Amino acid sequence: MRRALDLARESAALGEVPVGCVIYRDGMIIGEGRNRRELRRDALAHAETEAIAQACRTVGGWRLTGSVLCVTLEPCAMCAGAIVNARIPTVCYGAPDRRFGAFGGLFDLLQQPLNHIPVVRGGILAEESVALLQHFFESLRRSHQ
DSSP states (O other), rough: OOHHHHHHHHHHHHTOOOOOEEEETTEEEEEEEOOOOHHHOTTTTTTHHHHHHHHHHHHSSOTTTEEEEEEEEEEEEHHHHHHHHTTOOOOEEOOOTTOOOOOOSOOOOGOOOOOOEEEEEEOOOOHHHHHHHHHHHHHHHTTTT
């Protein structure tokens, strides 16, 4: 999660919402990503989708069994769907997302009869994740006054 926080800080420095994601397997990072929606002008450029795409390239396939995904903000519905489709067995996230979170924040996708249900743990380094997001949005509001 520390590396995910570093990636989130990189996003913030570039004016992106600070979200970072790391996927590891057998103790090695196989994929990482950070939010780049503004830079790429792409609604799909979330930290999780970037990390999943890189991990798939690293392992040479779309099934990311045996991996752990760590992200600083609870995944949205799109990213939760990508996690399920990639067969990622374990997800750890920092800050809950009451507006868009799909693992219990707004709703819980895992309550549906899916063919793959990851184990999800929230609140990992939550204070740091929340503080990073709050600082970013406070700075954004100040700059628009």
